[in-house]
Structures are given as C-alpha cells and as structure tokens.
Amino acid sequence: MEKILDLITAEMSKAFAACGYDESYARVVLSNRPDLCEYQCNGAMAAAKAYKKRPFDIASEVVTKLQGSREQSPLFSLIEAAMPGFINLRLNGEFLAGYLNGMSREEKLGLEEPGRGETIIVDYGGANVAKPLHVGHLRSAVIGESVKRMGSFLGYHMIGDVHLGDWGLQMGLIIEELRDRKPDLVYFDESYTGEYPQEPPFTIGELEEIYPAASKKSKEDGNFKERAQTATFKLQNGYKPFHAIWEHIMAVSLADLKKNYDRLDVHFELWKGESDAEAYIPWLIEDLQKKGLAYESQGALVVDITQESDSKELPPCIIRKSDGAALYATSDLGTILEREKLYSPRKYIYITDKRQELHFIQVFRVAKMAGYIKEETPMVHIGFGTMNGKDGKPFKTRDGGIMRLEHLIADIDEAVYNRIRENRTMTDEEAEKTAKIVGLAALKYGDLSNQAAKDYIFDLERFSSFEGNTGPYILYTIVRIKSILKKYQEASGGQAVSGEILEAAGDTEKMLMLELANYNEVLENAFAETAPHKLCQYIYDLANAFNGFYRDNKILAQQDKTRQAGWIHLIILAKDVLSVCIHLLGFDAPEQM
C-alpha cells in the first residue's frame, strides 16, 4: 500500500501545482503540534521567498484549492492555514479506517517491497575463533540481525556473513602457545609424515584459555611474538601440520560459536572468514601493482587512498607487510573479490566497532579505485559505539575481567525470571522458558533502542525492568492484547470476528489509528537509515497509544457489537504491527508473562 504521507503529499502537490507553485514545496510531514493538527506542510514559508509573496497568502491559497477538491477526494477533515504560513491537516476518519482495513487484509500489513530481490551483503566483522564471545560481539550480532531482518522483510535478498577472524596473527599465537604447552604433539614433529589425528588436541575450554595467555605473552616476549608471526606466515602458506591444527581450532570454535549465536537468535547465511579470502590475495596484490596503485614503502606494500576532497592526508592502506604476510585490509579486499564473483551485491553493509572506521574508509576506497566495486555501489560502515558499564567505562565483570556473552545473557534471564516469579502463577518450567524470551527482548531492545553510533550504558536493572521504555514493556502490551482477544474469543464461542475497523469515535482511538498508519513509512525509513532505534521508538509510541486507547474504551464490556467488532479488529492490527516490528528487531513475544 502506498504510504499515507505519500498519499497526502500527492494531494498537496496537486494543490500547489494548481496554484502555480512548484510541487517540491508540497511535502507533508507528521505534525509536531498534535494539539493543532495531525499532519502539516511547511512549504508555503519556503516558497514565500521564491515567489515574493507572504507565506500566509500562499498557504491560504493552497488551502482554498484543497478545500475545493475535497468533494472528489475526501482525505481530510481539517485543512487550514495558520500563521506565519503553516498548512495544518487532519485526516478524514473514514479514510483512515479504510486505510487500516486495507492493512489488515494485506500480506505484510500493506508493506510494499522496495527491495525487489536486490542482494545486500551484511558483514558482521569477525568474531575471532578461539575466543569466547564477549559483550563486544553483542552489538554487531544484534544490530546486524535486525538490519538483516528488516531488509529481508522489505524484499531485499540479505546475505549475512559472520566473517570470522580465522586467519590472522592470533592463529600463530595459538599454535606457538600450544607448542609451549604440548611440545610432544605430532604437529610439531617436523619428521612426522603420517596422517594427523582426527581428535582435536584441546577442548573449547582450553582453547579459550590459550589465546589470552598467548596474547599476553607476545606483548611481553618479543621472541615469542616473532615465533607467532613465523607460524602465521607458515600457516598462510599452506604448511600442513599447522593447517591441521587450524582445522581443529575451527571445528572446536565453530560449534561453540553457533551455540552462542543460536541462543541470541542470530543466524548467518555464510560462515566465511578471513581464510576464505586467501585464494584471492596473490591475484589481488599483483593486480593492484599492475594498476599502479600499490607500491613499496618502508618495505611494505601500500596503496595511497587520499583524495582531493580530503583536507588532510590519510594514512595509506597497507596490503602486504614487510615480512610478506597479508593482513586485515588484504583479507577484506580479497573477500570483496569473492563476493563480487559469487553474489555481485548491490550494496555492502559492514557492522563493526566504530574504531575501525579508518580501516573501512581505506578498504572501500581501494576497492573502488581498483574497480572491484562499481562507483555507485553503496558501501556502508555502521560503526557502533562501546557498551559501557554504569561507571561509563567499557563493560567489565565485577572483578574487572571481560564479560562473556553467555554470562551476560544468564544474568539478564535471572533478573527477568525473578521478576516473573513475583507476580504470576506460573510453574518454574514455564517461568524459566518465559524468562528466556523476555530476557532476550530486554537485552536486544536495550541495545537497539540506542543510536548505534553512540556509546551506551548497559544497565541490566533498567533493561530488564518491566516499566518504561524497555523490551519487556513492549512485550507486556502485546501479551495484554492477546489476553483480551482470548477472552473475546471465549465469550463469542470461538466464532470468527465479523465486521471491520470503524471510524474512530474518540481521541485516543484515533491516535492509535494514526500511529498504526505510520507503520510502513517508519519501517522503510528505519532500514534506509540502518537505524533500528527508530523502529524501537515507533513501537514504544505505538504501545503507549494502545494503552491510552485501552484506558478509554472498555472493549469487552462494549454493548454495541458492531463497534466492539471494530475494536477487536483494531487491536488485532495493533498486535500484528507490534509483533512484526519486534520480530524485525530480533525477538518475539510469549503467550503470557
């Protein structure tokens, strides 16, 4: 269905044109003065200068024209000009009810699919294998999942790639640490020629402990660091024993990562990693040299990326270290080559920590300069901020360590569980299951309701609270609607509801209806701006609008059965819109809570 703002703007454009003004002034927006009107057009004030007239005269002229055409197209119940030149509008109630009935009937609640199957790659910027997921990985997973769900819903072909960090120096570090710990393993016996064992030489628990230990050691011990670099280089050049270790690391880590992402209800189409770019790198380096982009500088191979529009010179992009090894940028460029070959996406979205911004500027520019990606293909880096503790510093456990994601989730679930037990009578088992659903909503909504680019304060108590602008409050509203519907069904003997949504009789009823009518506009906009927090804002407003309506209208006690059926249809639509939106944010509602 066409968006309501577009319908109104089209009407306004006709009036502006009929009065001899440019249609570009006719844009209609949501009112910022709900006491005066529902929609407004501010174009008359902008037009005043161009046409050398008083803004109010232009507004009045357009208003008169609109009122004249109201007979043919009764979109508005109020059209008026206000000083200094606003055009204020209220929507015709019958038209609004008709619009909502249209939404109810249509698939996806009347949302059109601007995506038309175009492919978009979402890159989650690499959880490292061999490291437990920690809170730093939460944001990319949660934001990415939401962006992906929104895109799919809007008709894009979204391909999410977890894009693991599985090929860098950390692999060499692990290998050398393993050598120090278990020097007798056959992988370190250079004379060994047999097959390597199927069984991994470590458990996930050991692995998670090995990496931080190795990382620490490399900072203190230059010799160890060199060994790790050598091992990395050997691995990248196909040295068999190390490749065998690498496969063990991958197998053990992947199983664990999948478990954790599943728990977040986060899923990937591709489980690729930096290692998959390896095959493209020799060609890449040669090609960049051939094109005259890459040159040697201080022993490394670099590409200048500074453009004329830059006020300052940017550091060049290093694509090969002086020791010959590839690195971050090389692998991201190699990955781009692969993606172009396999998927030729129309757009790229990278979701990583905002500290990596410079890196992505470099990679994007090299990719375009070298012609790997068309100039017009959008490459977006969504750099998200740090998740801080209540002290405003990066989130840590109580004893100052890095918080593991699974512990964080467990903490939230526990907080929610206790809250649920306070009130409702539910079995332990039910409460536990419900707590997981509500806990996930608390966690994701708490994150997504903030602008991605900003740092935010993670406050477990606040996020898991059932009051205020929280995930649980949204779920509560949905559950409440479900409960009313259930009672209505019982009272009516389970018959299908007849009738349809009627013109609003009261203020809060109309506000709810107006809020619902914004749905497709909000959703398209939230995706276009890759801004899930706008969807959060919307469902919070919608939940509030519903609760206001609920207060003023006793639905189940309504004697007028036609009116009652209309309300039932209205709250079904409200429930559906809320449900769709939270699903696009990455969580769902329970039956009761």
Place this chain on the structure above:
RNA sequence: GCGUCUGUAGCUCAGUGGAUAGAGCAGUGGCCUCCGGAGCCGCGUGCGGAGGUUCGAUUCCUCUCAGACGCACCA
C-alpha cells in the same frame, strides 16, 4: 600534533531548518463495582560556549571548551 565521533532534564536516552524541544527512570500527588495496575493521568528543570547563514537554528557553517576513539606493517 592531526583526524573522526559525541556533548539535550538530577540520571539514561529520543528528536527536528519551523509553531510550546520530548520520553523513561528517580521524586511527588491521583485513578481500581479493576478487558492483565507490569497500566493510566498530573506536578519541573535542559539543547556545553561564542559567532555566522536564514523570515526562522537545538538542527547547517566557523571558532572554542569538554569527553571518547583513531592515526602503516594487530584484527
């Protein structure tokens, strides 16, 4: 030093080239013959600072202050 991002209410956060800048929390007062009160309705304080562009700036530009982050061989 250079660059990027961020400064909005006591706290946590929205927001917009337009009319009176909004929520939540905390504080405080009210609403149940109660469809889920986990709700609803009141009560008050703010756009870091200074210029500029504009009919109009919290929004755009410049400068400035404060914080976070980044600045070639980590990812």
